[in-house]
Amino acid sequence: MEKLLIRHCEVLTFEGREPRFLDARDILIEGKRISAILPASAEAPADCQVIEAAGMLAVPGMINTHAHVPMVLFRNAGPDVNENDWFNKVIFPLEANLTPEDVYWGAMLGQAEMIAAGITCTADHYFEMDWVARAVEQAGTRANLGWAVFGHQGYGQLEETIRFVERWQGKADGRITTWLAPHSPYLCDPDFLARCAREAARLGVGNHIHAAETAGQVALSLERYGKTPVQVLADAGILEQPVILAHCLYPSDDDLDLLAGREAGIAQAPKTYLAMAMGLADLPKYLEKGIALGLATDGAVSSCTLDLFEQMRLTALTQKNKAMDAEVLPVETVLDIAFQGGARVVRQPELGNLKPGNLADVVLLRQDRPAAQPVINKAANLIYSLDAQDVDTVICDGKLIYQGGRHLTLDLEEIYREVNARLPRLLRKDLSRKIAEYPE
Amino acid sequence: MEKLLIRHCEVLTFEGREPRFLDARDILIEGKRISAILPASAEAPADCQVIEAAGMLAVPGMINTHAHVPMVLFRNAGPDVNENDWFNKVIFPLEANLTPEDVYWGAMLGQAEMIAAGITCTADHYFEMDWVARAVEQAGTRANLGWAVFGHQGYGQLEETIRFVERWQGKADGRITTWLAPHSPYLCDPDFLARCAREAARLGVGNHIHAAETAGQVALSLERYGKTPVQVLADAGILEQPVILAHCLYPSDDDLDLLAGREAGIAQAPKTYLAMAMGLADLPKYLEKGIALGLATDGAVSSCTLDLFEQMRLTALTQKNKAMDAEVLPVETVLDIAFQGGARVVRQPELGNLKPGNLADVVLLRQDRPAAQPVINKAANLIYSLDAQDVDTVICDGKLIYQGGRHLTLDLEEIYREVNARLPRLLRKDLSRKIAEYPE
Numbered sequence: 001m002e003k004l005l006i007r008h009c010e011v012l013t014f015e016g017r018e019p020r021f022l023d024a025r026d027i028l029i030e031g032k033r034i035s036a037i038l039p040a041s042a043e044a045p046a047d048c049q050v051i052e053a054a055g056m057l058a059v060p061g062m063i064n065t066h067a068h069v070p071m072v073l074f075r076n077a078g079p080d081v082n083e084n085d086w087f088n089k090v091i092f093p094l095e096a097n098l099t100p101e102d103v104y105w106g107a108m109l110g111q112a113e114m115i116a117a118g119i120t121c122t123a124d125h126y127f128e129m130d131w132v133a134r135a136v137e138q139a140g141t142r143a144n145l146g147w148a149v150f151g152h153q154g155y156g157q158l159e160e161t162i163r164f165v166e167r168w169q170g171k172a173d174g175r176i177t178t179w180l181a182p183h184s185p186y187l188c189d190p191d192f193l194a195r196c197a198r199e200a201a202r203l204g205v206g207n208h209i210h211a212a213e214t215a216g217q218v219a220l221s222l223e224r225y226g227k228t229p230v231q232v233l234a235d236a237g238i239l240e241q242p243v244i245l246a247h248c249l250y251p252s253d254d255d256l257d258l259l260a261g262r263e264a265g266i267a268q269a270p271k272t273y274l275a276m277a278m279g280l281a282d283l284p285k286y287l288e289k290g291i292a293l294g295l296a297t298d299g300a301v302s303s304c305t306l307d308l309f310e311q312m313r314l315t316a317l318t319q320k321n322k323a324m325d326a327e328v329l330p331v332e333t334v335l336d337i338a339f340q341g342g343a344r345v346v347r348q349p350e351l352g353n354l355k356p357g358n359l360a361d362v363v364l365l366r367q368d369r370p371a372a373q374p375v376i377n378k379a380a381n382l383i384y385s386l387d388a389q390d391v392d393t394v395i396c397d398g399k400l401i402y403q404g405g406r407h408l409t410l411d412l413e414e415i416y417r418e419v420n421a422r423l424p425r426l427l428r429k430d431l432s433r434k435i436a437e438y439p440e
Numbered sequence: 441m442e443k444l445l446i447r448h449c450e451v452l453t454f455e456g457r458e459p460r461f462l463d464a465r466d467i468l469i470e471g472k473r474i475s476a477i478l479p480a481s482a483e484a485p486a487d488c489q490v491i492e493a494a495g496m497l498a499v500p501g502m503i504n505t506h507a508h509v510p511m512v513l514f515r516n517a518g519p520d521v522n523e524n525d526w527f528n529k530v531i532f533p534l535e536a537n538l539t540p541e542d543v544y545w546g547a548m549l550g551q552a553e554m555i556a557a558g559i560t561c562t563a564d565h566y567f568e569m570d571w572v573a574r575a576v577e578q579a580g581t582r583a584n585l586g587w588a589v590f591g592h593q594g595y596g597q598l599e600e601t602i603r604f605v606e607r608w609q610g611k612a613d614g615r616i617t618t619w620l621a622p623h624s625p626y627l628c629d630p631d632f633l634a635r636c637a638r639e640a641a642r643l644g645v646g647n648h649i650h651a652a653e654t655a656g657q658v659a660l661s662l663e664r665y666g667k668t669p670v671q672v673l674a675d676a677g678i679l680e681q682p683v684i685l686a687h688c689l690y691p692s693d694d695d696l697d698l699l700a701g702r703e704a705g706i707a708q709a710p711k712t713y714l715a716m717a718m719g720l721a722d723l724p725k726y727l728e729k730g731i732a733l734g735l736a737t738d739g740a741v742s743s744c745t746l747d748l749f750e751q752m753r754l755t756a757l758t759q760k761n762k763a764m765d766a767e768v769l770p771v772e773t774v775l776d777i778a779f780q781g782g783a784r785v786v787r788q789p790e791l792g793n794l795k796p797g798n799l800a801d802v803v804l805l806r807q808d809r810p811a812a813q814p815v816i817n818k819a820a821n822l823i824y825s826l827d828a829q830d831v832d833t834v835i836c837d838g839k840l841i842y843q844g845g846r847h848l849t850l851d852l853e854e855i856y857r858e859v860n861a862r863l864p865r866l867l868r869k870d871l872s873r874k875i876a877e878y879p880e
Contacts, residue, residue, distance in 0.1 A: 277761050321713065371745045
């Protein structure tokens with residue numbers, strides 16, 4: 001079994017929900033797993049690959065609980081537009097241009113971006129997912145993949161996404177898991193959702209779905225069905241299996257009670273909410289109910305970057321200001337959400353914490369920029385001063401995939417060449433051709 | 441005269457308020473000034489120092505319109521606390537520990553951080569400002585320096601700050617300008633403020649002051665004086681000279697009318713407002729009134745970093761969400777505020793825009809990270825995807841001070857050694873010793 005020794009780093013670990021920062025530790029990785037975290041040794045054993053990490057902080061690989069990774073192809077294509085125009089005049093027409101190969105190169109670019117930002121596991125919700133799975137396999141990361149499907153595409157297309165689940169479950173040496181991914185209760189009707197619930201139960205997988213993103217969506221759902229979006233999901237049986245609810249900014253108190261105690265997690269991407277003027281979730285209430293919360297990048301046309309450091313910081317900052325109380329979401333809670341919360345949402349309990357026995361997804365952060373010095377409060381420094389560009393080294397599933405600013409599994413030049421060659425065609429917009437219609 | 445040629449870059453320039461991105465340009469700098477921006481030449485002339493900048497974006501040196509730079513010594517010392525505790529239990533007691541030499545090393549660390557983040561000019565509001573001025577001189581940056589004074593320190597101390605203004609005005613080869621810096625209308629009474637106004641008029645300088653930061657401060661002012669903080673300043677004559685109002689989140693409509701048409705600028709540091717749960721300004725209203733707005737870092741105990749890229753992004757994002765309208769503060773307006781707005785606030789019209797004749801404060805940004813590719817909308821990419829760590833090269837007053845991640849005027853190791861040696865003493869807290877008392 002291959003051995004990797006990270007020497008003389010600081011380590012962020014959790015005891016229960018509480019973050020602890022350990023000084024001067026060695027992390028021993030054997031095969032896919034962390035086998036020990038020990039006081040730093042004077043000498044490295046001979047049979048290990050050694051990473052010298054003095055001055056660096058080791059944190060768990062970050063978990064992106066909701067993304068549309070290939071959308072990096074359209075990064076910043078639609079600034080300064082509200083929800084309706086964003087869907088109907090920017091995204092849904094642009095996405096009509098995508099070929100499977102485009103999706104692949106978008107996924108490759110997004111993987112390169114995420115690895116460099118310390119993200120080792122992503123719940124990705126998009127189309128042509130075989131091509132995304134290939135990119136994940138190549139990148140050496142971990143992913144929970146769902147092939148997005150709209151109700152109007154019909155049950156034949158749902159079958160296609162089921163076959164994807166079956167084809168890729170447990171592939172890439174176990175790094176890939178697959179779920180179903182009906183788009184949303186506003187673009188899938190209750191019968192369609194009920195079918196997704198039954199198929200997920202049969203397959204032993206979860207559903208990954210958008211829900212209650214805006215006040216307008218809730219109003220539309222009440223008008224159409226006399227129920228909130230979360231009630232629609234509950235009545236369709238979606239909450240009987242594991243589920244990732246993307247965004248869910250506007251649940252009612254009853255909705256939160258429906259979610260509490262289920263295998264339901266909520267993905268939070270505040271950069272999207274700010275950019276698209278969607279408002280903000282009342283997260284302390286979700287936490288009170290014991291609902292799992294994780295951070296998410298969403299797609300790069302709303303969030304502009306696939307960066308969970310930024311989402312972590314924005315989660316803390318925006319919640320304080322929303323509550324008009326700086327004591328809301330203290331640093332300990334924010335770190336628990338960012339690291340362990342992500343693992344809860346994607347239902348992978350062996351991730352999100354650096355401890356012996358867990359899977360070895362480890363990120364090393366430099367702390368030597370002036371902006372990160374001096375280090376007075378390690379938790380606050382990690383949340384408010386360090387950022388994605390402080391990532392030095394990334395290990396996923398026990399394998400080194402990024403070091404010193406260099407990708408070890410991906411060829412950036414080739415990716416840029418492929419993406420930029422496709423761009424002129426991808427940006428041609430014909431409003432009469434779009435993949436779906438966002439309801440007013 | 442020394443010549444510097446930046447070759448083959450993209451250039452952000454402004455025509456009036458409108459940003460323009462020029463491709464494939466050379467920027468010629470002679471002495472302190474930009475002498476030409478030309479289509480990229482095939483060959484570099486022999487008599488120039490040449491900076492090869494293919495693929496990079498040249499932007500104006502960023503202008504930090506309100507900071508307490510030496511507070512980087514206490515970076516992240518007080519997370520998760522509200523205004524009153526922040527002042528009375530964290531900052532004012534910690535600041536009682538500061539010696540003049542501590543202030544110097546704090547200023548040096550802050551200068552290192554700001555240069556690396558593309559900030560070339562800072563309106564700094566702190567104590568022991570001779571030591572800050574020395575740090576600015578050494579760093580090679582530009583600054584507008586004000587020695588902060590509280591009313592309770594008395595007129596003798598005000599005199600001291602006046603002598604500072606006289607000692608340092610125009611020093612460091614013209615890079616340093618000096619203003620008066622009464623702390624705030626809540627910690628300086630109206631007579632004290634009136635004296636500051638008269639002295640500023642006599643000296644031909646401005647005042648740099650905190651005002652209307654919280655709703656609580658406005659209520660206190662109305663209770664004490666029957667006037668808003670801005671009315672107090674107006675009645676004291678402070679608005680008759682140039683003035684920087686730090687934060688000013690809660691002006692009344694009448695206050696905005698008082699400020700309109702004056703030499704008054706407002707400094708915005710939304711990271712502070714979020715972290716301390718202060719609410720947010722209604723910036724579109726300020727812009728409608730034609731009031732100058734600039735970005736600011738504030739101090740690192742509230743903002744955690746001295747980073748105007750982050751403040752720029754947060755300004756845009758938070759304003760959209762506050763207005764619940766994503767069309768608010770479009771990218772063009774954000775860039776005008778970030779670059780030209782800063783120059784308006786510090787009243788330096790030869791800064792904030794890259795054009796022939798202007799002072800040569802130039803920052804080169806790399807655009808080659810996956811997170812910044814592909815480039816579809818240059819303005820949106822600059823605001824939402826690039827960040828401080830993309831700064832490659834910094835030129836201030838025609839001189840190269842930072843290149844390829846390396847400081848050319850500052851010794852980082854020496855700064856870290858000095859700061860960390862001081863830290864244990866600086867962090868000893870005695871609540872009975874503080875430099876001022878924030879009013880409930």
